[in-house]
Amino acid sequence: MDVRTLFLAQTGALGATAAMLWLARSEADERSGLRIWTWAVTIQAVAYLLLANAGRLPAWLTAFGGNALGATSVVLFFAAIRRLLQRPHPRWPLAVIVAAVAVTGGLAGGKYEIATIFNGYVYGLVQLLNGWALLSSRQGLSRRVQRLVAVFYLAMGVILPLRATALLLQGSGVDYLDHPLAWQEPIYAFGFLFVIVTNLGFLLMCKMRAEAEVRQQAMTDELTGLANRRALDQAIAQALAQAGPGRPSFAVAMVDVDHFKRINDDFGHSAGDAVLTAFAQRLRAGVGPEDLSFRYGGEEFSVLLPGVDLTGALVVAEHLRQQLARPASGDGLHPVTASIGVAAWQPGDTADTLLRRADLGLYQAKALGRNRVEAGQAGAAEAAPA
Template sequence: MIDIHSFLLALGIGNIAFAVLMAGYTHGAAPSPGLRLWMWARFGIGMCQLLGWCRPFLDVPVLNGIEGAGWVLAVSLEVAAYCIFFGFERWRRVLLPMAALALAIVLAAGSAGAPVPYLTALVAAMVALFAAAMAWILLRPRRRASLLQRIIGLNDALFAVSVALWAASCLSSDVPLGQRTAQETAYLAGYLLMIVNGFGFLLLCKEKDDAEMARLATTDSLTGLPNRHAFLERAEHARQAALRQRQPLALAMMDIDHFKQINDRFGHATGDEALAVFAHTLRATLRAHETVGRLGGEEFAMVLPGTDLSGAQQAAERLRLAVREATVITSGAAYTMTVSVGVVVLDPNETLGMALARADHALYAAKSGGRDRVEVGHPQQRRA
């Protein structure tokens, strides 16, 4: 048998300790509203548990309603923290009315002097409802969840079920486990929730930060395209896959024509806008399995798996025409860009660098030939 009263004290201290740990983690870091709300939710839950531990010693009936209201506020904050963390845009329209209604019901029941078992059942049912909402946020089927999210979500679901059973046992003796066992199960689930969700939310934040750092390390900040390092890495993977599958692989080098004149005539802000418009046009023109990246300045490159020379020429021509249709907004009249493209198909015996060099020579030929055109690179020279 569990000493529930002492266990409640341990839970309260543990949740407050997690809140303090979270405060230390966030001190001096970039502000995170979700993390801050979660910290206050843990602190509020800990305070409610300490209040529940003190209640037998104080014998003040009004504390029952205050404790119940505190539980509603704390779990509402925790749901809000998850909504913010996962980017829900309209969560306030649903959560705020639900939390206000639940809070009003609990305060009204406490003020009316509802018996402790009924008030306990009411608060436990509301906590179970909010815990189920957190489980849904983490486990909802339309979103690809990480293993960490699933572990935390399953833990929330277990807690919701155990607290719901406890709520039912407070009102009826027909619950199979009995009220005492149901209460102990709910407290054990609460302990597991404190440990798993306490560390779990910190790990979720770290997981999100790591993903953002990886994105920043591989993405060109102006265009949103893969940067030089990321593009070359993906292109090399595509080359190796093409060799294994014995499929053709085309490469293209692209350069915005007269880009320096855009900067000189309209300013660097317009030049940046031109690069962004060009990148958007690239993404809209290419197929899903094709990769494009910014190598630097106004120079871009493209990998087209499973594409022969004829297909690469057609893809480059579609891109050239799409760029001519794109419009760059300037301080004066709108500006229309053009692009020069050099395309090659990788030879099985050449490296990625050699193929890119051939594509670059084809790009230079397109520039020399009048720009706004597509040129095919010379085949690789065979050694005797």
């Protein structure tokens, strides 16, 4: 198989991929970087088509046009990866790369090995940066897919400069395109595999990111931005699974905005929503870094306190009550207070019994005048089974 055939095969693969990506495009593509990737694939397909016809089309078209389009696709792939990983990408260095590759290709004309040598070092650096970005990313994407794609980028980042160095050492008169050197055939074959793996890998990472966003939305309260009741259920289930004799305890606090109905009645539901949003911000700021805050429903919130017993939980809850009871300070929060009920894990507890005790403490705090903290005490019906 000669190099022209491999170029044409890559053109076909890239063209088909680009067509499918354009047909399946959506608004979410902008956030994930898939729209940039689609443009990169499309432009690269045209670039390979021009390069495959080197010597048959005018040299300015294949040398200048092919290299300019090829460089554009490379920097767009770089930008798409950075967008996916939510990292900034400097634009002027990318523009310099495109200009330098295009000018070098245009000046080299029909001496395609000159452009190949120059591009090998430039593209190699970009591919190494792509591989490092994927390896060092802390995003919640599939680490296995990221690592595989990163390995291919790193490998290409090493192969391209090595090939450029080998061509440089060969000197003038290097057989190129029409009569490929034997050592170049495996490189172009790897390039074909590289196209497949990186394109499929990027699509998989976009898919996983979208799925993670959906899961996050399903666990988040839309109004306040806190985790919701579903997330609380999962957090308590995990805490119960880790609890046991000889292990650190944990507690749950139920937090309720006092006299919230009055706010809705006097100022309207929009003001009530603003109060809940500001209250949620204070709640999040008032707990420790290991504590988890949730919106339970309506004007009721929950806090999961890991690593504390009932005594410690009451101390934390009292501090939180004081934080929530502070006068408004420009954050839109009406002067409100909160009542808090606390329950700590006991052997034999389930999520229902734990939350029921916390609710009992909340009801008691309300009955005793509000703006206070009370521990929920289990009655006969709530006692843990022997």
